[in-house]
Amino acid sequence: MIETPTIITSRRRPASVIAPEFTFSEDHIPNFSDDKAIIEYRQQAWQAFQALPMPLTTDEPWRRTDIHTLQSDRFQLAGLNSTDGKEKVPAQLLKPLAGKSHGGQIVLSASGAAKSISEDLEKQGVVFTDLKTAEEKHPGLLAEVLGKVVSPNEGKFAALAAALSRTGILLYVPRHVQIDTPLHSLLWGQGTGLAYLSHILVYLEEGASVTYVHESASPEAEAGQIMHAGIVELFVGREAHLGFVELQSWGQNVWNFSHERARIEQDGSIDWIFGAIGSRLTKNFSELSLAGRGAVGKMSGFYFTNNQQHLDHDTQQNHLAPHTTSDLLFKGALLDESRSVWQGMIYVAPDAVKTDGYQANRNIVLSRNARADSIPGLEILADDVRCTHGATVGKIDPELVFYLVSRGIPEKEAEKLVVQGFFDPIMQRIPFEGVRDRFQAAITKKMKTII
Amino acid sequence: MSGLEIKNLHVSIEDKEILKGVDLTIDKGEVHAIMGPNGTGKSTLAYALMGHPAYTITEGEVLLNGENILELEADERSRKGIFLAFQYPVAIPGVTVANFLRTALNARRKAVNPDDKGVSLVEFRKLLKEKMDLLKMDSAFAGRYLNDGFSGGEKKRAEILQMATLRPEIAILDETDSGLDIDALRIVSEGVNALRGPDLGVLLITHYQRILNYIKPDYVHVMLGGRVVESGGPDLALHLEEHGYDWVREKYSNGAAA
Numbered sequence: 049m050i051e052t053p054t055i056i057t058s059r060r061r062p063a064s065v066i067a068p069e070f071t072f073s074e075d076h077i078p079n080f081s082d083d084k085a086i087i088e089y090r091q092q093a094w095q096a097f098q099a100l101p102m103p104l105t106t107d108e109p110w111r112r113t114d115i116h117t118l119q120s121d122r123f124q125l126a127g128l129n130s131t132d133g134k135e136k137v138p139a140q141l142l143k144p145l146a147g148k149s150h151g152g153q154i155v156l157s158a159s160g161a162a163k164s165i166s167e168d169l170e171k172q173g174v175v176f177t178d179l180k181t182a183e184e185k186h187p188g189l190l191a192e193v194l195g196k197v198v199s200p201n202e203g204k205f206a207a208l209a210a211a212l213s214r215t216g217i218l219l220y221v222p223r224h225v226q227i228d229t230p231l232h233s234l235l236w237g238q239g240t241g242l243a244y245l246s247h248i249l250v251y252l253e254e255g256a257s258v259t260y261v262h263e264s265a266s267p268e269a270e271a272g273q274i275m276h277a278g279i280v281e282l283f284v285g286r287e288a289h290l291g292f293v294e295l296q297s298w299g300q301n302v303w304n305f306s307h308e309r310a311r312i313e314q315d316g317s318i319d320w321i322f323g324a325i326g327s328r329l330t331k332n333f334s335e336l337s338l339a340g341r342g343a344v345g346k347m348s349g350f351y352f353t354n355n356q357q358h359l360d361h362d363t364q365q366n367h368l369a370p371h372t373t374s375d376l377l378f379k380g381a382l383l384d385e386s387r388s389v390w391q392g393m394i395y396v397a398p399d400a401v402k403t404d405g406y407q408a409n410r411n412i413v414l415s416r417n418a419r420a421d422s423i424p425g426l427e428i429l430a431d432d433v434r435c436t437h438g439a440t441v442g443k444i445d446p447e448l449v450f451y452l453v454s455r456g457i458p459e460k461e462a463e464k465l466v467v468q469g470f471f472d473p474i475m476q477r478i479p480f481e482g483v484r485d486r487f488q489a490a491i492t493k494k495m496k497t498i499i
Numbered sequence: 500m501s502g503l504e505i506k507n508l509h510v511s512i513e514d515k516e517i518l519k520g521v522d523l524t525i526d527k528g529e530v531h532a533i534m535g536p537n538g539t540g541k542s543t544l545a546y547a548l549m550g551h552p553a554y555t556i557t558e559g560e561v562l563l564n565g566e567n568i569l570e571l572e573a574d575e576r577s578r579k580g581i582f583l584a585f586q587y588p589v590a591i592p593g594v595t596v597a598n599f600l601r602t603a604l605n606a607r608r609k610a611v612n613p614d615d616k617g618v619s620l621v622e623f624r625k626l627l628k629e630k631m632d633l634l635k636m637d638s639a640f641a642g643r644y645l646n647d648g649f650s651g652g653e654k655k656r657a658e659i660l661q662m663a664t665l666r667p668e669i670a671i672l673d674e675t676d677s678g679l680d681i682d683a684l685r686i687v688s689e690g691v692n693a694l695r696g697p698d699l700g701v702l703l704i705t706h707y708q709r710i711l712n713y714i715k716p717d718y719v720h721v722m723l724g725g726r727v728v729e730s731g732g733p734d735l736a737l738h739l740e741e742h743g744y745d746w747v748r749e750k751y752s753n754g755a756a757a
Contacts, residue, residue, distance in 0.1 A: 450551060450573065454550075455603040457606045459572070462574075
């Protein structure tokens with residue numbers, strides 16, 4: 049009798065490997081004022097940073113995002129050397145995206161901040177400035193706002209950005225001030241071996257409203273790693289409205305980490321748009337906290353990955369008060385060996401009745417070696433709520449392509465048309481032509497790389 | 500010659516031979532109806548002529564205006580003048596009828612001149628309105644996603660709209676009458692009739708005689724077992740309507756339908 053050999057295949061994950069510890073020191077804590085609260089904030093953040101370990105794939109939020117090849121022990125802080133980042137910012141990045149003109153614009157780079165704001169807005173008490181100037185000129189306001197929405201303890205990278213950020217934005221809109229012309233800021237990161245740390249703070253008082261576009265970008269084809277760790281804190285007061293567009297256009301050598309949260313008070317609303325086309329790796333935690341009765345939040349995400357890109361978006365919609373509404377749609381396309389992760393959660397607190405929550409993530413995988421993970425989640429502790437979710441990962445349907453090709457459209461163009469159609473529901477949610485054009489341009493550019 | 504010549508066409512799907520030597524010639528200006536029971540290869544003929552990658556041509560020739568088109572991809576065949584109105588048009592979510600038609604028109608222009616900037620919006624809107632008026636279509640139709648949530652009648656009308664816009668030389672209508680109520684059938688047929696003329700040859704594939712009351716064919720063919728077995732004038736369709744296909748099956752039960 050012949051024995052059939054038993055073949056045992058093992059798919060056990062390799063033991064989690066940890067990235068090396070950073071080499072930053074306490075001396076790197078910025079000190080732009082004598083404000084005790086700010087100093088205290090940074091000290092506590094620094095302690096948290098030291099206490100928190102580097103994330104591992106055994107940590108649930110990092111299960112699908114392995115960062116052990118991050119050369120964390122080699123990064124220098126950007127902005128310490130005056131020779132960092134002297135290259136000019138591409139002019140196209142300074143064009144208005146959400147209208148015909150800006151009410152104000154700030155460009156952050158390793159060499160400092162360049163800013164402009166309309167006199168009219170300044171007269172109304174609007175503050176739109178970089179972090180250093182904010183601390184020098186408005187320390188009380190900054191101390192009030194800092195850490196109000198995102199705690200430095202939320203993770204290693206949050207603590208790092210909280211403790212050592214030398215760059216960032218403070219946008220403060222006083223009561224009932226409605227800003228018609230959008231505000232724009234750009235974080236321009238270049239140079240290899242640099243760690244950019246940023247802290248974006250937006251605070252809207254009761255009845256205020258503004259549209260604000262923030263973009264992070266760097267040269268596309270630089271060698272060597274760059275890192276960015278950021279915090280985004282958005283506070284939307286009662287009956288206030290914030291339109292916030294975040295564009296992530298990092299070069300594909302950037303490792304990008306961010307902790308973001310919007311807190312919406314009673315009857316306030318946010319229209320939050322994410323566009324992610326860059327970076328080597330991104331781990332983004334974005335959280336919507338509907339804290340006041342009647343608060344409304346909309347989150348729309350566009351991502352398109354190629355090469356070895358790895359984008360991980362971790363979203364959370366917290367319904368903390370009754371009659372709150374959230375609506376999330378993230379759509380992504382993937383090429384080459386790239387990978388995306390979307391993990392979303394709708395949480396409804398026990399007393400958040402009459403809540404209406406929605407989340408959907410749709411992916412179109414355009415190459416055999418690309419992979420999209422889509423993990424929706426609901427945690428509902430209240431009765432009388434309506435929550436729905438959906439997640440799909442699909443391929444381009446060859447019958448759709450054939451239909452278009454049979455009308456004389458070349459195959460590559462037909463595929464592009466199908467992908468554009470796939471993204472159309474996201475485009476429909478973006479009220480800014482300039483932003484939509486950017487996304488269309490990204491689709492065209494990335495689809496061109498298909499051989 | 501000007502028109503479509505199909506010579507001894509053999510087509511297989513996954514190594515199963517479906518068409519076993521089809522011969523058919525369609526001159527421009529003529530309407531040919533192909534009838535036959537289900538499963539005789541009528542739709543296979545339509546897809547093979549259009550160049551669907553799942554259909555393998557194992558033998559034979561297809562000439563358009565004297566030029567062999569079997570080596571061409573489907574988009575090239577389309578630009579040369581072949582059009583297929585699908586039996587089951589697929590939905591293209593997120594792509595409007597207008598955007599799609601404009602892309603298709605521009606692809607034609609670019610094939611002629613790679614530097615072509617495309618049809619201007621004004622020019623395109625005028626053209627589209629003209630074609631939609633011809634087919635009695637509401638202008639809101641242009642802004643809807645192609646075939647997405649369309650009724651059966653709307654899908655078939657959208658096919659004819661595409662035909663009207665792209666102006667083929669040879670149009671293959673694959674069971675365009677299926678799933679249509681009498682009103683929709685009338686509208687679609689009127690659309691096709693409006694496009695008839697000396698520059699268009701039509702191959703009308705149908706299971707039922709009904710549509711031929713609206714679109715009068717010049718020639719009627721019967722397909723059975725992967726071949727064209729009978730050809731005649733419009734009378735043949737009426738004969739089939741009255742007597743069914745059994746007599747054809749009996750006549751060709753030896754050999755041809757094997």
